[in-house]
Amino acid sequence: MSKDNKDNETIIELKAITKRYGFGDAESFALHNFDLDVKRGEFIMIMGPSGCGKTTLLNIIGLLDKPTSGEYLLNGKNTERISSRRKARFRAKEIGFIFQSFNLIPNLSVIENVSLPLIYSGYHKTRRLKKADDILEHFHLREREYYMPYQLSGGQQQRVAIARSLVSNPSIILADEPTGNLDSRSSHIIMEELRDIHAQGNTIIMVTHNPALTTYATRVINMLDGEIDTDIKTVDDSELPRPGDPEKISVRILSKKRPVELEIDSQTKVVVSGDHVTTENKENNKKASDTKVSKKTRKEGKKKIKTKKKES
Numbered sequence: 503m504s505k506d507n508k509d510n511e512t513i514i515e516l517k518a519i520t521k522r523y524g525f526g527d528a529e530s531f532a533l534h535n536f537d538l539d540v541k542r543g544e545f546i547m548i549m550g551p552s553g554c555g556k557t558t559l560l561n562i563i564g565l566l567d568k569p570t571s572g573e574y575l576l577n578g579k580n581t582e583r584i585s586s587r588r589k590a591r592f593r594a595k596e597i598g599f600i601f602q603s604f605n606l607i608p609n610l611s612v613i614e615n616v617s618l619p620l621i622y623s624g625y626h627k628t629r630r631l632k633k634a635d636d637i638l639e640h641f642h643l644r645e646r647e648y649y650m651p652y653q654l655s656g657g658q659q660q661r662v663a664i665a666r667s668l669v670s671n672p673s674i675i676l677a678d679e680p681t682g683n684l685d686s687r688s689s690h691i692i693m694e695e696l697r698d699i700h701a702q703g704n705t706i707i708m709v710t711h712n713p714a715l716t717t718y719a720t721r722v723i724n725m726l727d728g729e730i731d732t733d734i735k736t737v738d739d740s741e742l743p744r745p746g747d748p749e750k751i752s753v754r755i756l757s758k759k760r761p762v763e764l765e766i767d768s769q770t771k772v773v774v775s776g777d778h779v780t781t782e783n784k785e786n787n788k789k790a791s792d793t794k795v796s797k798k799t800r801k802e803g804k805k806k807i808k809t810k811k812k813e814s
């Protein structure tokens with residue numbers, strides 16, 4: 503499938519973003535001198551230990567929070583110069599948030615909850631409900647459309663919340679551990695839906711603690727103490743071998759620190775975890791190879807050790 507040149511467009515550009523909380527002795531940095539370029543159509547997974555700044559990063563990208571310093575360009579425009587009214591409009595139309603907690607409105611039915619973001623679309627109510635009905639069908643929730651949120655299980659509520667954040671067809675999806683409290687079948691439904699949305703050319707930035715999900719991503723960023731530790735570009739979907747392809751192909755995994763060449767076939771799954779890229783057999787999940795791509799010295803307390811160790 504040929505993609506148009508819009509694909510190479512940078513839509514999100516963070517330059518030396520810092521987010522500071524507190525002053526003096528209580529001062530701490532949720533993000534520190536954070537640089538990031540996101541191209542249209544990337545599917546980025548963000549990983550890293552609790553408290554390293556992942557949610558802060560998503561909130562800043564999604565215009566829910568402002569950095570303490572640095573520059574954030576969205577579609578080439580400096581977000582500091584965008585009025586709050588325009589930001590709110592952009593958020594409603596172009597950004598889909600999927601949060602860890604689902605925040606459904608308790609006294610509205612499932613279908614009403616899902617159609618809510620379309621209020622801004624200008625569609626008539628009938629059309630809004632039709633669109634909500636369509637996406638609920640996709641999430642296997644149509645038979646529960648007229649339930650109230652309290653009548654659903656936690657996993658079902660999360661799926662409703664995800665349907666709601668996707669109903670307006672946003673071009674940027676920001677997801678904070680969307681599958682964190684779901685069983686593996688529900689996670690699979692969500693991930694397949696995100697994969698479809700990505701295939702349509704949309705940009706996804708998703709936080710996860712689950713390395714198994716990195717196979718869905720085109721780029722995996724590991725954060726540590728408010729900074730990027732590793733930034734690994736995995737293979738493009740279009741380069742991956744298809745089922746039935748007999749040959750092994752050689753793929754190049756780009757890491758900021760060290761690119762890796764891997765031989766894979768259609769039965770191979772590529773998983774990025776921390777600074778390791780491993781390959782596994784899709785059927786039995788048996789590990790086939792494990793390559794270390796970088797090494798970064800950890801910070802001790804607040805002091806940063808600047809020495810860079812060389813790869814052997």
Ligand SMILES: Nc1ncnc2c1ncn2[C@@H]1O[C@H](COP(=O)(O)OP(=O)(O)OP(=O)(O)O)[C@@H](O)[C@H]1O
Pocket residue numbers: 523524531532550551552553554555556557558559
């Ligand atoms: N409103 C706030 N006031 C003070 N500190 C805050 C505030 N919000 C976040 N922080 C701090 O900023 C750091 C980053 O928080 P953040 O929520 O982004 O982490 P996270 O990577 O999303 O963690 P988790 O995986 O647990 O969700 C943490 O140390 C947190 O305590």
Ligand SMILES: [Mg+2]
Pocket residue numbers: 556557558678
């Ligand atoms: Mg978080």
